[in-house]
Every structure is written in structure tokens, then in C-alpha cells.
Amino acid sequence: MSAAPLLGAGPMADSLKRNREAFNARFAMAQRSGARIDREAFMTHLSSLVDPIIRAIACQFSEKVDIATTDLYELSLELFAENVLGNQSREAAIQEGWRTLLPAVPRLLARDPRRVAASVTNAIHQIGQNEGARPHEWIANMSAIGNMCDDLHRFFEAGRIAAWIAGCPQYRPEAIRIARLLPAPIVASLFGFSDQIPTSNIHSAIDAITANRWLSAPEAVSGAKPLQLRIVRLAGAFRGFGGAFLRPPTTWTSGTQLMATDGEVSWFLHTDVYGCIFRRSQEPAPPPSRLNGPVKLSNYGELSWYNESVKLPSLVGWTSVAFDGQTLAVTLPSSHHVFLVARG
Amino acid sequence: MFGKLIQRVSEAPTNPQAQPSTREFDVADLYQGPASAGPQPDSAEKAPLDEKLRQAYFWVVNRAIISPYYDIEYQDGPSQTFTLGDQHCKLTLPSGQSYSSFVLLPLLTFAVRRKCLFVGGPGRGKTSSAMLMGILAGYSIKEVRRAIQKGQPQMTVSDLLGNPIPSDLVTAKSMDQVNIAWRKWLSMRVKIIDEYNRIPTRTQSALLTVMADNYAEVLDQTIECPESAWYLTANDDAGGGTYQVIEALKDRIDIVVKALHFNSRFIGELLDRIEQGIKPEEVVPAQIIFTPDEWDEMHKLILAVNLPGPLLRRLEFFVSQFEFCEAAASQLEYQTKDTIKLSGLDFTQFTATETGKDKLKDLGTQTRNGLSVRAVMTVLTFVKAIAFFRGSREVSIEDVRQIIPFVLHDKLIQDPDAPFFEKPENAAFRSDRVSWIRKIFDLACAEFDRLEMDRIDPVGDLSDQFDKGLDGVSEKQARAELVKIERLLSDWSKSRKMYGHLYDDALKLKYLHQRYTNYLKWLRWKR
Numbered sequence: 001m002s003a004a005p006l007l008g009a010g011p012m013a014d015s016l017k018r019n020r021e022a023f024n025a026r027f028a029m030a031q032r033s034g035a036r037i038d039r040e041a042f043m044t045h046l047s048s049l050v051d052p053i054i055r056a057i058a059c060q061f062s063e064k065v066d067i068a069t070t071d072l073y074e075l076s077l078e079l080f081a082e083n084v085l086g087n088q089s090r091e092a093a094i095q096e097g098w099r100t101l102l103p104a105v106p107r108l109l110a111r112d113p114r115r116v117a118a119s120v121t122n123a124i125h126q127i128g129q130n131e132g133a134r135p136h137e138w139i140a141n142m143s144a145i146g147n148m149c150d151d152l153h154r155f156f157e158a159g160r161i162a163a164w165i166a167g168c169p170q171y172r173p174e175a176i177r178i179a180r181l182l183p184a185p186i187v188a189s190l191f192g193f194s195d196q197i198p199t200s201n202i203h204s205a206i207d208a209i210t211a212n213r214w215l216s217a218p219e220a221v222s223g224a225k226p227l228q229l230r231i232v233r234l235a236g237a238f239r240g241f242g243g244a245f246l247r248p249p250t251t252w253t254s255g256t257q258l259m260a261t262d263g264e265v266s267w268f269l270h271t272d273v274y275g276c277i278f279r280r281s282q283e284p285a286p287p288p289s290r291l292n293g294p295v296k297l298s299n300y301g302e303l304s305w306y307n308e309s310v311k312l313p314s315l316v317g318w319t320s321v322a323f324d325g326q327t328l329a330v331t332l333p334s335s336h337h338v339f340l341v342a343r344g
Numbered sequence: 345m346f347g348k349l350i351q352r353v354s355e356a357p358t359n360p361q362a363q364p365s366t367r368e369f370d371v372a373d374l375y376q377g378p379a380s381a382g383p384q385p386d387s388a389e390k391a392p393l394d395e396k397l398r399q400a401y402f403w404v405v406n407r408a409i410i411s412p413y414y415d416i417e418y419q420d421g422p423s424q425t426f427t428l429g430d431q432h433c434k435l436t437l438p439s440g441q442s443y444s445s446f447v448l449l450p451l452l453t454f455a456v457r458r459k460c461l462f463v464g465g466p467g468r469g470k471t472s473s474a475m476l477m478g479i480l481a482g483y484s485i486k487e488v489r490r491a492i493q494k495g496q497p498q499m500t501v502s503d504l505l506g507n508p509i510p511s512d513l514v515t516a517k518s519m520d521q522v523n524i525a526w527r528k529w530l531s532m533r534v535k536i537i538d539e540y541n542r543i544p545t546r547t548q549s550a551l552l553t554v555m556a557d558n559y560a561e562v563l564d565q566t567i568e569c570p571e572s573a574w575y576l577t578a579n580d581d582a583g584g585g586t587y588q589v590i591e592a593l594k595d596r597i598d599i600v601v602k603a604l605h606f607n608s609r610f611i612g613e614l615l616d617r618i619e620q621g622i623k624p625e626e627v628v629p630a631q632i633i634f635t636p637d638e639w640d641e642m643h644k645l646i647l648a649v650n651l652p653g654p655l656l657r658r659l660e661f662f663v664s665q666f667e668f669c670e671a672a673a674s675q676l677e678y679q680t681k682d683t684i685k686l687s688g689l690d691f692t693q694f695t696a697t698e699t700g701k702d703k704l705k706d707l708g709t710q711t712r713n714g715l716s717v718r719a720v721m722t723v724l725t726f727v728k729a730i731a732f733f734r735g736s737r738e739v740s741i742e743d744v745r746q747i748i749p750f751v752l753h754d755k756l757i758q759d760p761d762a763p764f765f766e767k768p769e770n771a772a773f774r775s776d777r778v779s780w781i782r783k784i785f786d787l788a789c790a791e792f793d794r795l796e797m798d799r800i801d802p803v804g805d806l807s808d809q810f811d812k813g814l815d816g817v818s819e820k821q822a823r824a825e826l827v828k829i830e831r832l833l834s835d836w837s838k839s840r841k842m843y844g845h846l847y848d849d850a851l852k853l854k855y856l857h858q859r860y861t862n863y864l865k866w867l868r869w870k871r
Contacts, residue, residue: 021621028620029627033407075379084378115381122377156375163374174371 011058015069035081061110071114093135105146133167167275191217213272214344238336250320251329400632408624414442459574464603474575478534491529495542600753649728662788665707667714668847719755749781
């Protein structure tokens with residue numbers, strides 16, 4: 001293995017020198033606890049990822065260098081030991097977060113280095129756990145708004161909106177609630193609006209998004225996109241291909257929550273324009289039932305949606321249908337997908 | 345899968361007792377995951393205090409103190425036992441989560457703010473353990489080091505408590521004008537006295553005031569000390585220090601912890617620590633440090649742990665075994681070992697008297713004293729503490745069985761000449777007090793079961809009836825209770841030999857009889 005890049009002179013190098021024995025002891029203790037931390041990889045991490053963060057902090061808050069160095073060093077050891085960082089890591093996005101997001105928020109880091117770095121790491125990890133979610137998008141969004149946040153609370157709240165937009169629809173209700181409370185520039189940046197947009201327009205867009213989960217924020221504010229009944233998403237897949245279902249699923253609603261099961265496991269189905277996730281449920285599937293209401297689907301794929309109707313040939317011979325007020329979920333005997341139909 | 349590694353704290357739940365229910369979705373989970381964000385003062389979700397206490401235990405035992413002993417054993421089902429050596433010593437592989445007394449008991453002392461004595465040879469980690477407890481209380485390593493009072497033959501009261509301000513001594517016109525520079529350790533919530541048996545007797549008396557009454561006094565000036573956990577160390581608990589420890593000071597110690605020998609199989613770990621410069625006390629994780637509020641809250645929660653009635657009755661039965669000594673006096677109330685002690689006469693003169701009782705069965709013959717109120721209160725506190733530590737809100741009999749030997753270690757004075765110890769299989773109990781006390785607790789429980797006292801307890805029934813109160817009790821009812829008491833005593837006087845538990849029961853009956861008699865007199869006067 002090639003030698004780790006040398007740590008250049010700077011605030012972190014000075015801090016490491018000042019507390020050399022303590023840092024060495026921490027590394028030794030982590031090794032002693034059974035963790036196999038590659039020394040070279042760890043040194044590379046310190047010089048390439050932690051050093052720029054400490055430099056960014058030192059520019060504005062030189063008095064916080066020692067505490068930040070200690071906190072980030074300890075956290076790094078912890079994450080290396082768990083293979084969250086380092087050569088064995090399967091989560092490249094976390095390194096990306098340390099490389100781009102953390103140096104972009106020196107003011108927040110200076111307040112509580114460990115909490116900010118750990119929370120960012122955890123958030124990237126959590127988002128990465130959702131199939132189809134986009135942690136890099138979260139990092140980019142958060143890097144853009146980091147300096148607009150006066151305090152950690154606001155930063156973390158904004159993180160929930162960013163997580164929703166990055167493909168975690170389970171955060172949608174909370175994110176919409178928070179979006180109404182956060183300062184307009186932060187919300188505008190997260191939703192990709194122009195920074196000149198009036199606050200009233202932002203609120204109108206949020207109302208529109210709330211009313212239709214298949215409308216993205218830019219579409220809501222522009223109002224340009226004509227809405228039409230269509231299959232908006234295919235959710236789930238065969239377990240052998242990394243999906244949730246062992247057998248072709250069936251669907252139903254629990255209250256207003258879409259559910260799906262393959263007969264073995266039941267799932268909550270969270271979905272919207274930004275993404276789709278399945279979350280395990282203990283709820284057993286009820287016997288199949290037909291739709292009673294303003295939305296109906298015939299066995300021949302003819303969909304009647306309030307006053308509108310459309311022919312959807314791919315849904316002929318469906319096995320189960322469920323409607324939650326905005327989205328129709330349909331399953332077929334020959335498919336491991338749940339077909340989601342909506343005006344979008 | 346994830347947890348902290350350096351300064352790693354065991355992942356919750358450290359003592360899983362029930363299958364956790366399916367976790368509900370919570371948006372807060374976005375920031376939960378591989379990395380610990382450390383303590384968050386504004387976070388509503390904190391680990392329960394019992395979990396935090398267990399995490400502290402596991403951190404100390406896994407990372408800080410090399411104590412590979414699991415002498416506090418719990419079983420979760422069948423466990424394997426092996427017999428080793430000529431003495432047929434049993435090695436049990438516990439099936440439940442078991443603990444090292446050397447780490448657990450100081451931690452429980454910390455939780456209930458009591459006084460713990462570490463005994464054992466030099467260099468066995470006694471002082472280090474005490475220092476870790478100081479750090480768990482939120483003090484820095486420097487503060488803890490500076491606050492340790494190191495016993496030595498020249499230690500004066502001023503060394504221990506503080507000095508008068510020199511300028512005040514010159515200018516003051518009365519004693520109350522002399523200000524005292526109190527030593528900082530007095531105001532700390534963890535107090536450490538190293539080698540307390542090397543402190544001169546006069547200074548020990550000053551220490552006693554602080555330990556017993558929580559205040560210190562110098563030149564008529566006093567300082568109140570906060571509720572604290574105390575850790576004392578002694579290289580030899582049998583009075584082998586430079587000075588004999590005064591009896592009252594010894595009596596203030598709640599629990600005794602033995603520093604066991606160093607297991608030679610762990611020298612490699614020592615080598616690692618030397619080579620790598622590891623000092624665990626310098627890297628105590630923030631998650632296991634208790635704030636003063638948490639400490640207070642934990643104490644309240646421990647006191648709220650339930651001690652079930654049937655278990656309390658069993659404990660009463662055990663405690664009742666030791667004080668009674670029939671030969672000590674002619675009046676029942678004074679038939680105690682304390683009477684002999686106060687008389688100054690030789691204890692063996694009295695125990696040699698033949699009473700016709702089975703001296704092997706009578707547990708009272710094994711001790712030279714009974715249990716003080718303080719000792720019983722300490723038992724009650726610590727059994728609640730260990731139940732809390734294990735995540736239970738109710739004390740179990742195993743909790744009592746495991747704690748009693750350490751609390752009574754210096755409280756129950758063994759009579760090594762008792763016939764019980766003459767039997768070859770019991771000879772080792774003369775030196776191994778922990779196992780001895782556990783053994784007599786087991787024997788007491790066996791006797792309790794044999795007498796079916798869980799089911800047949802006429803004194804308990806009478807006591808329960810009385811506890812309902814005398815308000816509204818008619819003369820007829822009161823008389824009926826008196827008759828019951830008299831009949832019971834009459835039955836006992838016919839056939840049964842007197843043992844410790846019967847002695848306490850007889851006195852309880854006398855007490856109840858007197859209360860009903862007085863009540864009857866009052867009823868008659870009222871008419």
C-alpha cells in the first residue's frame with residue numbers, strides 16, 4: 001500500500017502535536033478493543049478529510065481547533081472500527097459528506113463538532129439504507145444551506161426536508177410541516193426555487209405539494225406541468241433482484257396508508273414524487289376487496305377516476321387494488337411490482 | 345451492529361430481558377445510526393438511567409479494570425457445574441448475566457451514595473476503581489487525583505479538613521471571625537480516602553464526623569457536605585494498618601469489596617497498556633458520566649424499586665437468626681449477644697452452655713453479634729440498587745442472596761469456634777466470609793421453607809391485623825386478638841426450643857399484646 005499523504009502544517013497538525021500521547025493512546029485503545037483499523041487508511045482520512053474541516057473551523061474559530069480535532073478524531077476512529085469509514089467501507093457517500101458538507105458548515109461544527117459530524121454521518125447512512133434514495137443529493141442540498149442556518153436545530157430540521165427530497169418519502173409529512181416554519185431562503189434553496197421567489201409563492205407551492213404527492217416542488221411553483229392520469233411509479237421488485245417481495249404482492253389500505261404483502265411479510269408503502277420505500281409492518285393482510293368510491297378499476301384496465309376515465313392496458317387482470325385518496329395501487333398476478341397510478 | 349469503539353460503550357440493551365416490540369417509525373431516526381453524537385442536553389430521548397448504569401459497568405469491566413471475575417452469579421436456566429480439586433470446589437458457568445463484584449459493588453455504591461471499602465493487597469486496582477467512580481460523577485481526572493485523601497501516620501485534622509486563614513488568626517477577636525480554608529474534597533460528591541487505616545486515631549474521629557453526619561468542623565466553624573459516595577481503601581481489613589480503625593468508623597462502612605488477585609492469563613493486556621500508554625481513566629466516554637440531576641433521579645428510582653412482602657419476610661427470618669443468645673440474660677429482652685458484649689465477659693463462656701439445641705442447625709451460633717439497624721438498612725438499599733441495575737423494578741431473592749455477603753462482610757462477626765466450622769466441608773468458611781454469609785443465607789432460606797413460613801405465619805397474620813389500625817376495633821375484637829397471642833405463646837412454651845426467629849416473634853407478640861392491652865384500657869376509660 002502506498003504511504004499516506006503527509007499532513008501539512010496547519011491547525012490540525014499543531015493540535016495533534018500538542019496532544020500526541022493522548023491521540024496515540026486513543027488509537028491504541030481502539031485497536032485493543034478488537035477493531036482492525038488500517039493505520040495508513042486512517043492517516044489518509046485524517047489528512048484528506050479531517051484536515052480541511054479543521055482548517056475551515058480554524059479560519060473563524062481558532063479557539064475551537066483542539067476540541068474539534070479531538071471530537072473528529074474520536075468519531076473517525078469509531079467509524080473506522082465499524083467500517084463505516086476507511087478502505088472496507090461500503091458507504092462512499094459518507095466520505096463524500098465529510099469531504100464536502102462538513103467543511104461547508106464550520107460555524108455549526110464549531111458549536112458541537114461531534115454532534116454535527118455524527119448526525120451528518122448518521123443521516124447519510126440512514127438515507128443510503130433506502131433503496132433508490134440519493135444521499136449525494138442530500139449532501140449537495142445541505143452544503144448549499146449550511147451557512148444559512150443560525151443554529152444546529154435549524155440545520156437538522158432542514159436535513160429532514162432534504163432527506164425527503166433525496167428519496168425518503170417517509171419524512172414527507174414532517175418535512176412539509178417544517179417547510180412552513182423554516183426561513184424562506186432555506187426552503188427555497190432546498191426546493192430548488194429561485195432565491196428571488198416571494199414567500200407567499202413558496203407557501204402556495206407547499207400547499208400544492210401537500211394536495212398532490214406526485215407534484216414536485218419546482219412543478220408546483222411553476223404550475224407548468226399538465227397533470228394526467230398515468231402510472232406514476234412501479235414500486236417494489238422480486239427479492240432475488242433486491243426488492244421486497246418473494247411472490248407477486250397484493251395491496252390494501254390501512255386507514256389512509258398503502259400496504260403490500262407477498263404473503264410472508266407485510267409492508268407499509270411510503271411513496272411520492274421523490275421516492276418510494278417499504279417499511280416492515282406487523283399488520284396481517286385483510287381478505288381482498290373491491291374499491292367502493294369515486295375511483296374504480298375494471299378487470300379490463302378501465303380506470304374511472306372521479307369524473308375522468310382512462311384505459312390502462314397494462315393493468316388488465318389485476319389481483320388487488322387499493323386507493324389512499326391520492327394514489328391507486330394495483331398488483332398483477334404476473335408481476336412483483338406494485339403499480340402506482342395517480343394524477344401526476 | 346453499530347456502536348462506539350474507542351471509549352466504546354456497550355450497546356443498549358445491555359441486559360435484554362424481554363423481546364423488544366417492533367420499533368415505530370420516528371423521524372428522529374434520521375440522525376440515529378453508526379455514529380454516536382454524544383450526550384445531547386436538549387434531547388428528549390435519553391437512555392434510561394439503569395441502562396446508563398449498566399453501560400458504565402460494562403465499560404469499566406471491559407475497558408478499564410482488568411477484573412475477569414464473575415462472582416455475582418445469576419442463572420437464567422440450567423447451568424453447568426464442574427467439581428475441581430481435592431476440596432471439591434464447584435465451578436459454575438452461569439447461564440444468566442453475571443457480574444464482577446469488584447466493579448459492580450463500587451458502582452452500586454455510587455448509585456446509592458453510600459460508603460464502600462476496598463480491601464486487598466497493594467497494586468490491585470483499589471484506588472483506580474475509586475478514581476473511576478469520581479470520573480463517572482463528572483469530575484476531571486485532575487480534580488479526582490487532587491481530592492484523594494491519602495492516609496498517613498502524620499495526617500492531622502487540618503490536613504484532612506482545612507486550615508484557618510492565617511491572617512484571621514491574628515486579627516480575629518472571636519472564633520467565629522476565623523475563616524477556614526476548607527479542603528475541596530469535602531464539597532465533592534465522590535470522596536476517596538486511600539489507606540484509611542493509616543490515619544491517626546484523632547484524625548479518624550474527625551473523618552467519622554464527616555462520614556456519619558455529613559459535616560466537618562474546625563475551630564467551631566462548620567461546613568455542610570453534599571450527599572456523596574465514599575470510597576475507602578485498606579491494604580488489610582483486619583486492622584493491620586498503622587492504626588487500629590475506630591469501631592464507629594468501621595461501622596459507617598456500608599459495603600466491603602475485595603480486590604481479587606491478578607489473573608496471570610491477563611498479563612498480556614497489561615503489556616499492551618504499558619506499550620501503548622493507555623490510561624482508561626483519561627478516556628472515560630461522555631455517555632456514561634452522570635450529571636448531578638441524573639444522580640439524584642437515579643437514587644429516587646432505586647428507592648422506588650419494590651421489595652415484595654414474601655421476600656421481606658424471608659429477609660426478616662434471616663436477620664432474626666443472629667442476635668439471640670439465651671444464656672446472656674434471664675429477662676427475654678436482654679437475651680442478646682449485645683448484652684454479653686456490654687458485660688465485657690468472655691463470649692465463649694456463654695456459648696459453651698448446653699441448651700439442647702442443635703448447634704449445627706442454629707445459625708445464631710456461628711456469629712458473635714447480631715445485625716444493627718444500619719446494616720439492615722444498607723441491605724435494603726443495596727438489594728434495591730442491584731435490582732435497578734439489572735433493569736428490574738422488583739427485588740428478587742437472588743438479588744438479596746448476591747448482595748448480602750458484601751454488605752454483611754464486616755458487620756457479621758464470625759465465631760470461628762462454632763461447631764459449624766469444625767466440619768471439614770465448612771472449614772474454608774472461616775476465611776472466606778463472602779461464601780460463608782451466602783451459605784448461611786441459603787441455610788436460613790432452607791429452614792424458612794422447611795417451616796413453611798411462606799404459608800404458616802401466625803405472627804405475620806396477627807401483625808397484618810394490627811397494621812389495619814385500631815380505629816373502630818371493638819372490645820370484643822381486641823380481646824379476641826389478645827387470646828390469639830396468648831394461645832400462640834402457650835403453644836410455643838410447651839414444646840419448642842427457642843431460636844432466633846422465635847425470639848423476635850415472641851417479642852413482637854409481646855409488643856402486640858401490650859398495644860391491645862393499652863387499647864382496651866383506653867376503651868374502658870372512654871366509656
